[in-house]
Amino acid sequence: MDCANRCRHELLLAHSGDGRRPDSSHLLTAEPLASLHARGVTVRTVHQHPAPHDATTRRNMARAADGGAEVRTTSGPLSPMVIVDRETALIPADDGHGALVVTQPGIVHFMTEVFEHTWVTAAPLDARSRAHHADESLSACAGPSCCSSRRGRPTR
Template sequence: MFISDQTRAIDSPARPSDREVALYRWVAVNGRMDPERAADELGLDHADLDAAVASLTELGLLKPDLHDPARLRPVDPDLVATVVTTSMEAAIRSQQAELHHIRDQFAGLRGHYLDSLSRGSVDFEVIPGVEEVRAALNRAGAECTEEMLTSQPGGNRVPEVLQEALARDTAMLSRGVRMRTLYHHTARFNGPSQAYVATVSALGAEYRTAHELFGRLIVFDRKTAFVPERGDTWGAVVIREPSVVHYLCEVFEQAWTQAAPFSDAAADGLELVAKDIHRTIVRLLAAGLKDESIARRIGMSLRTARKHIADIMESLGAESRFQAGVLAAQQGLLDDSPGSPEAATGA
């Protein structure tokens, strides 16, 4: 077996409590144990004092004086710590050795896995777990030499995820890899995303935003594409079939052409960006999309999207989605505006 049936737990050694630390400090300062004075000055009753003395004695931090066994003296804590932690250190070394052994065994399976791929189809590969997907992306990024295309739906990026991506993206850009990323317009309202884009753009990366995106996609060197696994899992499907990868790159290029250069909402004008987002929501309402689909298409949380929908219907005086679409069309709200980000790119 690759992993033992039971993982040996490392027993944590006993350690002194705050009360025992205070008592040890008192004995060290006074050179010997005086129960009456110690109890009085430390505010302990005799039962608590006796328990602390017993614990410190058991740990080996207090020992009877050679000349007067009735008195206790402090012992060098470094010597005691060495004795107490010896078994723990041995257990850690044992588990580290087992960890290296397990990793070596799994690494030995890599060749068999590659052999299986060579005998079968390598055009499509399903990776079920998020940690495995992350490892596969990191490996593909390390092997990328020319270009990475990314579509990242959603307006909010977690700071921890952005920080992890920074090192990987910086390394790729330093090798001369061209990086282009599509975000939703809502990302321009997200502080961490703005800071990340500003940092990586200075290194040569390119970013654009759009009202709607086709979904999550990462393509390395136009040879390997990652798309989400179907369902609510965090898995991914790796695509290497040249025609499919080429098609996905064409989809990306079309969206890239129609997208606007990334900038923060303040630079574009908060009111203008908000109106553009509302215009997109109105168009999706008129098309009959449900709240969940609208939220996903524009990169908002469902709660935020529903608030926008309620505000729009109230401002139009509409009592139904169909009526909202009719009223929006009558007022010309479904037409592209000259001030929209799409118009700014000349798309």
């Protein structure tokens, strides 16, 4: 099932990954985003807070935001899911390969409500947040003896 091509109104994505396992980030590449936005599809994506510290995830988040998607991060628990037009949802399969397609209206509604609750409590990823995440990652790479230029004290 090609979610990006079938989506007509809204695509909701939740990413719990930290870049170590595949997720729905491929939906946020330039071609699908351009296609979605050309059709007037709203894209909202939530990433678990530690995810922005992974370089690949940071690039995907920035690409999504630059492409018009609304991006937020949450410090709470987050189950990976994709919800298409509030009618179909995808969740990871138990074996770690592929996804389960959920079309039962009650389950999709419940999953949408979980996403919406997470969305409301998540922090928007704006340009300043992107710069902050990049700064934290650079400081972490430099080691614990490095001082943050903004705080003037050790980063850890």
